[in-house]
Amino acid sequence: MTRESQGSRAPYGPGQSYESGQPYASDGNRAAVRRPASIKDVAAAAGVSPTTVSHVLSGNRPVNELTATRVRSVVNRLGYVPASLARSLQAGSTSVIGLMIPDISNTFFAELAKGAEDAAHDLGYGLILCNTEFDADREDRYLGMIRSRFIDGMVYASGSPPSRRRLEALMGKFPIALADEEVEGLEGALIATADHEAGGRLVGEHLRALGHRQALVLTGPRALKSGIARANGFVQAFRGEVVERVGDFKEASGYRLVAELLKEGGLPEGCTAVFAANDLMAFGALLALREAGLSVPDDVSVVGFDDIRAASLAHPPLTTVHQPAYDVGRTATAQLLQYVTRGEVPPASRHTLPVELKVRGSTAPATTR
Amino acid sequence: MTRESQGSRAPYGPGQSYESGQPYASDGNRAAVRRPASIKDVAAAAGVSPTTVSHVLSGNRPVNELTATRVRSVVNRLGYVPASLARSLQAGSTSVIGLMIPDISNTFFAELAKGAEDAAHDLGYGLILCNTEFDADREDRYLGMIRSRFIDGMVYASGSPPSRRRLEALMGKFPIALADEEVEGLEGALIATADHEAGGRLVGEHLRALGHRQALVLTGPRALKSGIARANGFVQAFRGEVVERVGDFKEASGYRLVAELLKEGGLPEGCTAVFAANDLMAFGALLALREAGLSVPDDVSVVGFDDIRAASLAHPPLTTVHQPAYDVGRTATAQLLQYVTRGEVPPASRHTLPVELKVRGSTAPATTR
């Protein structure tokens, strides 16, 4: 026997209070963690049954006031805290959900995570951070937590194509909500996303109003619907000539795409504006233009998407579309939990959140070049 | 009885595989989650005891190859996945730890979180995101997860003073590691932090080498040791005249402190440099200086601390001290887990990580004014 079975025999259980006492272990800090008091210990010390202790704490049935007081005092003395694990096992749910995102150090996802965490915390749920780094194996491992019933649901904002197969198997059986990015083939899902297309339209209208008639559009990867939607909205509202180049949402790709064009003889004839599918790519474009001796916004206007923190700090401050990352995370999570708390799998539903154009210093009226 | 007790009687348990079958529930998506197969279901269907199933899966003891194959096939057919909850209950640990931080949308903490998540994932641990928003109640609620034994340990990077009391009670009894910020009175802890003082020294040397002899130092709140250390290191290495102003690590405070000085008759006589205790305050200072018609770096040099993403994008690009936020998170977590996995409370120990001066466009040789 590895542990003494003192538990239910010793009147005070493991004895010492966990609330008072010395802050540090006395044996040089290498203390093994001691066995904490269980409900049985409390019951024994209070001279009642575990049932009564349970009811005193949960209030699920009336208990004699005297008995209750006695129990509570023992609870304090022993520093008893119910083991949530055991409770979860018996309840069949853990009050924990997962949040799958590709990169927490990206401010967009960090904001989204904040919203998700807030929503989860509001309902007393814990949130497990599943940062995938776009790694499908890692994602699979995290999805496994749902199948092993360690988490009650998952907010999924990863969007890397490899994951689809695994997700499909879960969708409709386990509670999952998609955040920010739709996943093709998973239309039967609960999804919260910003209005990417409207954002594109806002940019198109803005540039058109400034007199621009030809623009370069730097899109995200073809596989991601959000990027497509942004470009579509733009093209629709801009009603001018558009040259598209496909990037990957990273700063380097914005730089490369623009630099290549400039090397090949400059921007297309009459092109006075660049719309990048996100801020990072816009920064890359900014850099490439500056290096080529072009002035922003005097020669070329540049617009981004996302409104990350650096956008307003950059030089010139970037005109961009503000995406409600926090709200996306919060909405997806709140919606998901609405079903999770009832033990249901969420039905297909769509929550589209409004975006906002932030006009800053990187756009100006078109000048003929 | 709420659920049919079909479990151990029906030969196929809950029947249907969780791997195959239609991806969506057929009843309009409002499906309640079904009871998944348990080890008993598998055992019954394979004609063996739960013990054997357990051993087939864990490899903890040899099993007849034929039996094992049969069991594995049933496992697949029923889509059985062991309930990690039950396993945790019996093992006495959950393989989950918490990460307490004030604000995940701050890139510094996001990076730290990434490091923590990586370290946790490496050892098969889950990480619960505890975002406190500097709210002591919220922090308390999260600390409760440790007392209810839902998590095996906590990486603590919050640093808001109100939390100390609660933390003290836990320290030395439960596995906690401090990240980034020391907490006064909790010296007996495991702590990983950047070398704030060395960072300050690097800045001091840099400015001195550029010929600066008088500087304005914008510190963080007095309660936070990291900010103090930065300022101390600076003063020590700069060996010139220093005027200190106390801020709160926010952009607005950097702006306000500098603007006030300028209004009161300009920077102190001969002062040609500003060292802000973090990048955000440096940005505020930058803005105030620009508004006053002073040029950075021609009239005044400005240095920050942290090297957040916006630092290199700002105009001028900010000279700053790069803090290894990722490594801080990763180290704290890895160290913590080293003890957690052995069921021990970590001893006091200190891990100081190197910082690096990033010289950019916001500093230049001093000019006499």
Place this chain on the structure above:
DNA sequence: TTGTAGGCGTTATCAC
């Protein structure tokens, strides 16, 4: 008002 007993799903112990 309170207690007894069974079960949540797993693994360790002991016995065959």
Place this chain on the structure above:
DNA sequence: GTGATAACGCCTACAA
């Protein structure tokens, strides 16, 4: 090589 049993710690239906 395999199985029965107990235990992890809690909750709750049922009984008194």
